[in-house]
Amino acid sequence: MRLRERLVFLKAHFNKWMERKGKPVNDFILQMEHITKEFFGVKALDDVTFKVKRGDVHALIGENGAGKSTMMKILSGIWQYGTYEGQILLNGQEQQYRDIKESEQAGIAIIFQELTLIKSMNICENIFLGDEIKYRGVIKWNEQIKRTKELLMRVHLKVDPKTTVGELGAGQQQLIEIAKALNKEPKLLILDEPTSSLSDMDVENLMQIIRELKAEGTTCVYISHKLNEIFKIADTATIIRDGRSIITEEVQNLTEARIVSYMVGRQLNERFPRKEHTPGEDVLELRNWTVFDPEYSEHEMCSKVNLTARRGEILGIAGLMGAGRTELALSIFGYYHAAAESRMYLDGKRVKITSPKKAIEAGIGYVSEDRKHYGLILESDIKTNMSLASLKKLCRHGAIVTNEEIRRTMHYVDLMKVKAVSLKQEVKALSGGNQQKVVIGKWLMTAPKVLILDEPTRGIDVGAKQEIYNEMNNLVDEGMCIIMISSELPEILGMSDRIYVMSEGHLSGEIDWHEATQENIMASAIEGGQK
Amino acid sequence: MRETSKKGISWKKNIFRFSLVIEMVIIFIVFQAVSRGLFLRNANINNLFMQSCTYAVIGCSMVYVMIIGGIDLSAGATLGFLCTLAATLQQKNVDVSLTIVITVGVGIMIGAFYGYWVAYQGMPAFIATLAGQNIFRGLTLFVGKGMSVGPAKEAFAKYGKGCLSPVLSTAYIIIFVSIVFAVVFSQRKSKKAYGFETSGIGIDFLKAGSISLIVALVGFLLTSYKGIPIAVVILSFLAAVMTFIGLNTPYGRGIYAIGNNRDAAQLSGINTKKVTFCVYLIHGAVVALASVIYLGRIGQASATTGTGFEFSAITGCILGGTSTLGGSGTVIGAILGTVIMASLDNGMALMNMGTTWQYLIKGVVLILAVWLDIASKAKKK
Numbered sequence: 015m016r017l018r019e020r021l022v023f024l025k026a027h028f029n030k031w032m033e034r035k036g037k038p039v040n041d042f043i044l045q046m047e048h049i050t051k052e053f054f055g056v057k058a059l060d061d062v063t064f065k066v067k068r069g070d071v072h073a074l075i076g077e078n079g080a081g082k083s084t085m086m087k088i089l090s091g092i093w094q095y096g097t098y099e100g101q102i103l104l105n106g107q108e109q110q111y112r113d114i115k116e117s118e119q120a121g122i123a124i125i126f127q128e129l130t131l132i133k134s135m136n137i138c139e140n141i142f143l144g145d146e147i148k149y150r151g152v153i154k155w156n157e158q159i160k161r162t163k164e165l166l167m168r169v170h171l172k173v174d175p176k177t178t179v180g181e182l183g184a185g186q187q188q189l190i191e192i193a194k195a196l197n198k199e200p201k202l203l204i205l206d207e208p209t210s211s212l213s214d215m216d217v218e219n220l221m222q223i224i225r226e227l228k229a230e231g232t233t234c235v236y237i238s239h240k241l242n243e244i245f246k247i248a249d250t251a252t253i254i255r256d257g258r259s260i261i262t263e264e265v266q267n268l269t270e271a272r273i274v275s276y277m278v279g280r281q282l283n284e285r286f287p288r289k290e291h292t293p294g295e296d297v298l299e300l301r302n303w304t305v306f307d308p309e310y311s312e313h314e315m316c317s318k319v320n321l322t323a324r325r326g327e328i329l330g331i332a333g334l335m336g337a338g339r340t341e342l343a344l345s346i347f348g349y350y351h352a353a354a355e356s357r358m359y360l361d362g363k364r365v366k367i368t369s370p371k372k373a374i375e376a377g378i379g380y381v382s383e384d385r386k387h388y389g390l391i392l393e394s395d396i397k398t399n400m401s402l403a404s405l406k407k408l409c410r411h412g413a414i415v416t417n418e419e420i421r422r423t424m425h426y427v428d429l430m431k432v433k434a435v436s437l438k439q440e441v442k443a444l445s446g447g448n449q450q451k452v453v454i455g456k457w458l459m460t461a462p463k464v465l466i467l468d469e470p471t472r473g474i475d476v477g478a479k480q481e482i483y484n485e486m487n488n489l490v491d492e493g494m495c496i497i498m499i500s501s502e503l504p505e506i507l508g509m510s511d512r513i514y515v516m517s518e519g520h521l522s523g524e525i526d527w528h529e530a531t532q533e534n535i536m537a538s539a540i541e542g543g544q545k
Numbered sequence: 546m547r548e549t550s551k552k553g554i555s556w557k558k559n560i561f562r563f564s565l566v567i568e569m570v571i572i573f574i575v576f577q578a579v580s581r582g583l584f585l586r587n588a589n590i591n592n593l594f595m596q597s598c599t600y601a602v603i604g605c606s607m608v609y610v611m612i613i614g615g616i617d618l619s620a621g622a623t624l625g626f627l628c629t630l631a632a633t634l635q636q637k638n639v640d641v642s643l644t645i646v647i648t649v650g651v652g653i654m655i656g657a658f659y660g661y662w663v664a665y666q667g668m669p670a671f672i673a674t675l676a677g678q679n680i681f682r683g684l685t686l687f688v689g690k691g692m693s694v695g696p697a698k699e700a701f702a703k704y705g706k707g708c709l710s711p712v713l714s715t716a717y718i719i720i721f722v723s724i725v726f727a728v729v730f731s732q733r734k735s736k737k738a739y740g741f742e743t744s745g746i747g748i749d750f751l752k753a754g755s756i757s758l759i760v761a762l763v764g765f766l767l768t769s770y771k772g773i774p775i776a777v778v779i780l781s782f783l784a785a786v787m788t789f790i791g792l793n794t795p796y797g798r799g800i801y802a803i804g805n806n807r808d809a810a811q812l813s814g815i816n817t818k819k820v821t822f823c824v825y826l827i828h829g830a831v832v833a834l835a836s837v838i839y840l841g842r843i844g845q846a847s848a849t850t851g852t853g854f855e856f857s858a859i860t861g862c863i864l865g866g867t868s869t870l871g872g873s874g875t876v877i878g879a880i881l882g883t884v885i886m887a888s889l890d891n892g893m894a895l896m897n898m899g900t901t902w903q904y905l906i907k908g909v910v911l912i913l914a915v916w917l918d919i920a921s922k923a924k925k926k
Contacts, residue, residue, distance in 0.1 A: 349812065374814040388812050391805045393872055402802055403813040405795035413793045416732075417739040456813075 022105050026068070042103070043068040043202055043233045044089075049100035051084055051093065058084045059098070060257045066202070066250075071224060071234045073248035073265065077277055077536075078335045078501045081257040082237050083127075086204060090124045091117040104202070123200035125191045127207045133180035138162040140179055141194045165193040169223055184310045185216030192223065203227065204235040209243060210336040213312075221247050239277075239334055241270050241540055253277060271533075274540070278503060278532035286508025287480070289487045293511065294325035297495045298346070298378075298464050299359040305338075305345040305352050315341035315350070317519045323464060323495050328486060330510025330527075331499045332535050338519040339499045340383055343466045347380040348373040360463070374403055379462035381453050383469040383499070389453040390441050397423045397437040399452055404459045426455035431481050447478025454482065458489070465489070468499045483509060503532045515539050565865060565881045572885060576892035583895050587770040594767065595706065597887035598776040599624075599839045603858040604865070604879035605780075605787045606831035609824050611862055612791075612804045614871030615663060615670030617825075618855055619677035620832055623655055625851030626681040627836035631701075632694035632846040641700045649833040655681070656829020657822070664821035678855075686848055695845020704779070705841020708772030717773055718764040721781070722757040729753040776838045780880070783834065788876045800824060804871030856907065857886040863914040868922075886910075 026041065044066040051059040059081045066072045076082050087093045089102065091111030102109045104120055111117045117124075131140050138158050147157045162175035169189040179187060188208055195203060205224075209217045224234055224247055236248055244251060245265060252262040253276040260276045303319040306312075316338045323329045333339050344350045346358070348367040358365055360376055367373045373380070382388035391399055400423045401408060408419045423437055430451040434444060441449055450470070457465060467486070471479045486509065490496055500506050506513055513530050515523040515538035523538035576584040583589060603620050610617050627648050634644045655677070662673040696702075709717060729749050736743045743749075767773050791797040799820040802810035811817050840846055865882030867874030889910065893903045 347812070369814075369816070370812050371814040371816055380812065382812065387806070388808050391802050391809055393805050394801070398798065398801075402798065402810075402815075405798055409795060413789070414795065414798070416793065417735050417741065420741065421739055460814075 025106075041068045042066060043105060044235075045103040045106075046085065046089065047101050047103065049085065049088060049098055049102075051088060051098040058257050059088075061100075062254065062257065062259045064252055064259060065262070066233060066235060068233055069228065069231060070249045071228055071236055071247050073244045073251040074235055074237045074254070075239060075244065075251055075273060075277065076254040077239070077503075080254045080277075082254065083206070084257075085254075086124055086126075086206060086237070089117065089122060089204070090114050118198055118200075121199075121201035122204065123195035123198050123202070124204040125188075125195050125206060125208060127210060129187055129191060131179045131187055131190060131194075134178065136176045136178050137166070137173065137190055137193075138175040140190060141165065141197055145197070161197070162193075165196055168196060168226070169193045170219055183216075184313060185212045185219070188212060188216065188220070189223070192220075196227075200232065202233050202235065204237070206237045207239075207336070208236075209238065209240060217243065239540055241273060244273075245270075255279065270537075274533055274536045278536045286505070287483050287487055288508060289491075291327050291487075291490050291511050293327035294493065296322050296359075297325045297361060298323040298497075299362075300346070301357040301359070303342070303345070303352055303356045303358070305341055305350050305356075308350065314519050316345060316352075319516075319519075319521050321514060321521065323497055325463075325495050326490055326493050327511040328490055328496045328498055328509055330506040330513040331497060331516060332501075332503065332506045332513055333516035333539050335501065336518075337516040337539065339516050340468055341519075342516070343380060343468055343497070343499060346373070346466065347378055374460055374462075377461070377463035379403075379457035379460055379465045381450075381457055381465070381467045381470060383472060385449055385453050389456075390449060392442040393440065395438045395440055396427065396432070396434055396444075396452055399441050400426055400456045400459060403456055404461075407460075422459060423455075426459055427452075429458070430455040430485060445475070445478075447474035450474050450482065451478065454485070462494070464495045464497065466497045466499070469501065470498060471500075471502075471505065503535055506530075506535065507532065565878065565885075568864075569881065569885055569888070572888050572892065576888065576895065580892065580895045584892055587766065589891070589895070591708075591767060591770050591774065593884075593888060593891050594777055595774050595842055596891055597884045598774065598780050599835050599842075600854065600857045600861055600883035600887050601780055601880045602776075602783060602835040602838060603832055603854065604861050604883040605783050605876050606824075606828040607855075607858045608862045608865070608867050608874045608876055608879035609787070609791065609800055610670070610828050611859070611867045611869070612871055612874045613800050613821055613824050614804045614807075615821070615824070616859065617659070617674045617828060617832075618671055619659075619674040619681060620858055621851040621854035621856070622678040622681040622685070623652070623829075623832050623851070624836045624839060624854055625846065625849070626685045626688070627652055627655075627833050628840040628843075628846035628850050629685045629689040629694055629848075631836060631840050632697055633688055635697045635701055636694060641698060644701065645704075645837055648837055649830055652829040652831075652833025652836070653826060654829070655832070656826040659829070660822035660825030663825060664818045682848075685846075685850075689846065689848060691848055693845050693847035695843075697840055697844050701837075702841045702844060704775055705838045705843070707775045707841070708767075709775065709778065710772055711768055714764065714768040714773040717778060718761055718768075721760055721764075725756050725760075726753045776842070779834070779838065783831070784876050784880055787831075791876060796820060796823065801872065804868075804873070806872075856911070857890070858883060860907070860911045860914060861886045863911070863918060866918075869915055869918055 042065045044064070046062065046064040049059050049062045050057065062081065062085065064074070064085065074082055074085070084093070088098050091113045094112045095110035104122070109120060111120070132143065135143070141162055142158050146153045147161070148154060159175050166173065166175065169192050171186060171189050171193070173182070173186070179190060182190065208220060212220065221243070224236070227234060236244070238244060248265045250262060251265050251268060251273070253260045253273060255277055300319055300321040303316055303321070304314060305316040307315050319342060331339050331342070341350060345352050346367070348369045351368065352358070358367065365376055367376060367378070386392060391402065397419060401419050405414060408414050408422065420437060427434070427437065432448050432451045432455065434448060441452055444452065454467070454470070470482055486496055498509060507527065507530055510527050513525045513527060513535065514521050515525070515535055517539050525534060525538070573585065603624070607617060607620065630651060631644050631648045634647060659673050659677060662668040663670045729752060733743055733749055764773060791800065799810065799815040802813065802815060803817050803820060807817055861883030862874060862879045863869060863882065864885055865875070865878030865880070867879060889907065890903070893906065
C-alpha cells in the first residue's frame with residue numbers, strides 16, 4: 015500500500031516536472047471511461063466518458079435526469095461494480111467498488127443533495143458516525159471533539175462541536191456535511207448541487223471553502239446547474255445530456271448561451287398531440303404567493319408568485335429540480351400553507367384553502383409526482399383508490415352506494431383506458447402507466463375545475479403517455495384548466511398553451527408556446543441563480 | 546379458462562379465512578380430547594360463548610384502532626375501571642339504564658382523551674394508552690377503594706349472563722337468517738338494477754344458505770341448553786354495525802386509507818386527525834359496552850378486573866388477520882381470533898393448567914401470530 019502511494023506521489027512530481035518543462039501532461043485523478051448503465055432496458059448512461067484533472071474544480075452540468083446522479087452513484091459504489099459497463103480509473107488504477115465504504119477508502123467523498131445528517135445528534139457525533147475514533151471499542155470523545163474543532167475551522171463555522179445539528183440552519187448543515195466528508199481526507203470531493211437550499215451568503219462562504227480546498231490540493235467535482243456559480247468557481251466543465259457526455263471544455267472558453275444550447279440541444283422527435291385550445295376566463299389567480307419551508311422557516315419555497323390560469327388551457331410550469339414547482343402545487347392544494355400576505359382567487363372570488371379537503375371541495379385536484387407515496391393506496395384495489403377522493407358524492411344517507419361506486423369507477427376506468435383484470439385488482443400489481451391512469455381517474459371523479467398534474471408522465475411507457483396526452487386535450491376542450499408541472503422540456507413544449515418558468519421559488523418567465531424553445535425556457539430556469 | 550382462473554383467485558383469497566376456521570377446529574379437537582369431552586359439552590360451549598363475548602366486543606373496535614396504525618394497551622385497565630364504576634353505581638342504587646348510560650358516557654370520554662393525544666397531539670398510541678393503563682388502574686383503586694364491589698343487580702346482570710327464552714332464541718335465529726337472505730338478495734337486485742353481471746342465483750343461495758346453516762346449528766345448540774346469551778345478540782348487532790361502518794361509509798374507507806398511506810389519504814381530502822379521533826372515541830364506547838357485559842357476567846368488580854384483556858383482544862385481532870402495521874383487518878376476523886383466544890383460556894382452565902403455562906402459551910401464540918403476519922407479507926413482496 016505504502017509503495018503504491020509513493021509511486022503515485024513520484025508520478026505526480028514527475029508530471030509537475032514535465033509541465034514545468036513546457037510539456038503539459040494530462041494528469042487525471044479520475045477517469046470514468048465508456049460507462050453504460052441500463053435500467054430495465056433503458057439506458058440511463060450511454061457510453062459516458064468523464065475525466066477529471068488533478069487539482070481542478072470540475073463542474074458537471076446537465077438537466078434533471080441527464081444522468082448526473084447515476085454517474086455519482088456508480089462512482090461511489092452504490093451501483094456496485096458489475097452492474098454497469100465500462101471502467102473507473104482512480105490515479106490510473108482500475109477501481110471495482112462494491113459499496114460506499116470501498117470508494118471512501120479509495121479517497122472519494124460524495125456529498126449528496128439530500129442531507130444525510132441526523133438532526134437529533136450533535137455535530138461531533140454526526141461527523142464521526144460509523145467512523146468513530148475508539149480505543150478498544152470505547153469512543154475517545156476528547157480526541158473526536160478536538161478533531162471536530164479543526165474541521166469546523168476549515169469550513170469557517172464558529173459553533174460548538176456539541177451543538178445539536180437540528181438547531182443549525184440549512185447552510186450550516188451543508189457545511190457540517192462538508193466537514194464530515196473532509197474528515198475522511200478525500201482526494202476527490204464531489205458536491206451534488208450543494209447550494210440548492212442555501213442563501214446567497216452561505217453560497218459565498220461555500221465558494222471560499224472550495225477555493226481553499228483547491229489550494230490544499232483537493233480535487234472537486236461540482237454538480238450544479240447554477241451557471242453563475244460555475245463561472246465563479248470551476249476550471250473545467252463537462253455537460254451531459256440524456257445519458258451522454260456532450261462536451262468537456264475549460265470554463266473560460268464557455269459562455270452561458272453555449273452551455274444552455276449543449277444542455278438542451280436535443281432533437282425534438284417525440285410526437286405530441288398538439289391542439290389549439292381557446293382559453294376562457296380566468297379561473298385560478300395567485301397574487302403575492304409566498305410559501306415558507308416548514309422545516310427551515312427562513313427558506314422561502316415559493317416567493318411572491320403571481321400566476322393566472324384560465325379555463326380551457328394547459329398551463330405548463332417548467333423549471334429545474336428544487337425550483338419550488340411541487341411546493342407551489344401543494345400550497346395551492348392546501349397541503350402547505352401560504353404566508354399571510356398571499357392571496358388566491360378562484361373564479362374571481364378570494365378563497366382560503368387550508369387543507370386538501372377544502373381544495374377538493376373548491377374544485378382543485380392534484381396528481382402527485384410521486385404516485386406511490388402520495389397518490390395511491392398500493393394495497394387497495396382500483397375501485398377503492400379511484401373513489402377515495404369523491405366518497406361523499408357516492409353516499410346516500412351517509413353510506414356509500416357500492417354499485418354507484420362501481421359504476422362511476424367503471425366510467426373512469428374506461429375513459430382513462432386502464433388495463434386491468436377487474437376493479438378488484440390491487441393497484442400494486444398494475445404497471446406504472448396504468449397506476450398513473452388510476453390516479454388521474456381518481457381526480458377526474460372529483461370533477462375539478464383546476465387539475466394540477468405534477469410530472470404526469472414520469473416513469474410510464476410511450477403508449478400510456480399518448481393516451482394521457484390525448485385525455486388532457488379532451489378535458490381542456492371541455493373547459494377544464496390543467497396546470498402541468500414537468501421537468502421534460504419536450505413535454506412542456508409539446509402540450510402547454512402557455513408556459514411559466516420557475517427558478518428558485520420565483521416565476522422567472524412567462525412564455526407563449528409559439529415563442530417557446532428549449533433554449534429560452536432553460537435560460538429562464540437557470541436565471542434565478544444569475545441575480 | 547377465465548372462469549377457472551377467477552375461481553382460483555377467490556380460493557386463494559379465502560384460504561386465510563379458512564385457515565382461521567381450521568385453527569379453531571384444531572384447537573377444539575385438541576381440547577376436546579385432552580379434557581375428555583368436557584370442552585364441547587353444552588354447558589361449556591355456553592360458557593365459552595359468554596367468555597368470548599367480552600374479548601370479541603373489544604376486538605370489534607380494537608381492530609379499527611389497529612387498522613389506523615394505533616393500538617390500545619389500556620383496554621383491560623379501562624374495562625376494569627368502568628366495571629368498578631358501574632358496580633359502585635349499582636351499589637348506590639342507581640337505575641340500571643342510567644348506570645349503563647353513565648358507563649358508556651365515561652367510556653366515550655376516555656376514548657376522546659386518547660383520541661386527543663394521539664390524533665391532535667401526535668402522541669404514539671402505545672405511549673398514550675400505556676400511560677392510560679396506569680391512570681385507570683389508579684382510578685379503579687380510587688373508585689373501588691381497593692375492594693371488590695358488587696354484586697350487580699339481576700336486572701343489570703342479564704346483559705352479561707342472561708339468555709333469551711327458547712321462543713325468543715328461535716325468533717332471533719329466524720330474524721338473523723332472514724336478514725342474511727335479505728342482504729344477499731337485495732345486493733343482487735341492486736346489481737341488476739345497475740346492469741352489472743351477477744353470479745348465478747344458485748351461488749347466492751348457497752352463500753346465504755351456508756351462513757344461515759352454521760348460525761342455525763350453533764343457535765339451536767345454545768337454545769337446547771339455556772338459550773342464546775343476550776351478550777351474543779349484542780355482539781352480533783355490534784359486529785354488523787362496525788362492519789358496515791368499515792366497508793360502506795366514507796369514514797370507514799378513511800380508516801383503511803390512513804392505515805395504509807397517511808399522506809395519500811390526506812391528499813385525497815380525508816381529515817386524518819378527525820378520523821383518528823373518532824376511531825378512539827368509538828373504541829371507548831365499545832370498551833364501555835364490553836364492561837357492562839363483563840360486569841353482568843361476573844357480578845362484581847375488583848382492582849384486578851380486566852387484567853390482560855387487551856392482550857387477548859390484540860392477539861385475537863392479529864390472529865384474525867389484522868396487520869400489525871395497520872391498513873388491513875376485518876371485524877369478523879377479529880371476532881374469530883378473539884374466540885380462539887377465549888378458547889385457549891377456557892380450555893387451559895378446564896385442563897387445570899397452571900397460570901405459568903397459560904401465560905407462556907399465550908405469549909407464544911402472539912409471537913406466532915405476528916410472525917405469520919410478517920411472513921405472509923414478505924412472501925407477497
